Amino acid sequence: MADPIEIVRGDITEQAVDAVVNAANSSLLGGGGVDGAIHRRGGPAILAACRELRATTLPDGLPTGQAVATTAGDLPAQWVIHTVGPVWARSEDRTPDLQNAxxxxxxVARELGAATVAFPAVSAGVYGWPLDDAARIAVSTVRAVLSSGVGSVELVRFVLFNDDALSAFRRAAGE
Structure with missing residues (x-):
């Protein structure tokens, strides 16, 4: 069986997968980095869906480590799964929050019936998580979930924006 994890350099907004994961902030109303790129490329339907979530089920925003799905708007994916990673802190181990993201x-991908999912390096951008540690946590957590054999997800593609992130994730995957 082929490895269910792929690691590529690229633009997550161009991934033709069932679901793209957005490294969102708790407001769900857009931001910088991956979040801003997904909202810009996906168009107004994503923001409208996020505003609806804030007006109904998530009035206080999405808690760290949790995830919720919306339409993908104009993206080549069917859904965007928004997750909030933790801000890295030297004084406190927030690894469980990153694993939970x-x-x-x-x-959420399993609940949607998604077979292919693209992830960015959650928390490794503006949230300051050290890249090698973020990659190790991401790869080991995803491997553990996929190895349980439960659910529809057949492929997870980590889509990294630069060579440093690509190298860190490849090291974490043993490539």
């Missing part, structure tokens, strides 16, 4: 995203 990946687990929750994969749970």
């Amino acid at each position: 990946y687990r929750s995203s994969l749970r």
Whole structure:
């Protein structure tokens, strides 16, 4: 059987997968980095869906480590799974929150029936998580979830924006 994890350099907004994971902030109303790129490329339907979530089920925003799905708007994916990773802190181990961001995203993907999911490096951008550690947590958490054999997800593609992130994720995957 082929490895269910792919690691590529690219633009996550161009991925033809069932679901793209957005490294969102808790407001769900867009931001910088991956979040801003997904909202810009996906168009107004994503923001409208996020505003609806804020007006109904998530009035206080999406908690760290949790995930929720919306339409993907104009993206080549069917859904966007928004997850909020933790901000890295030297004084506090927030690894469980980062693991939960990946687990929750994969749970939502299973609930949607998604077979292919593209992830960015959650928390490794503006949230400051050290890249090698973020990659190790991401790859090991996703491998553990996929190895359980439960659900529809057959392929997880980590889509990294630069060579440093690509190298870190390849090292974490043992490539």
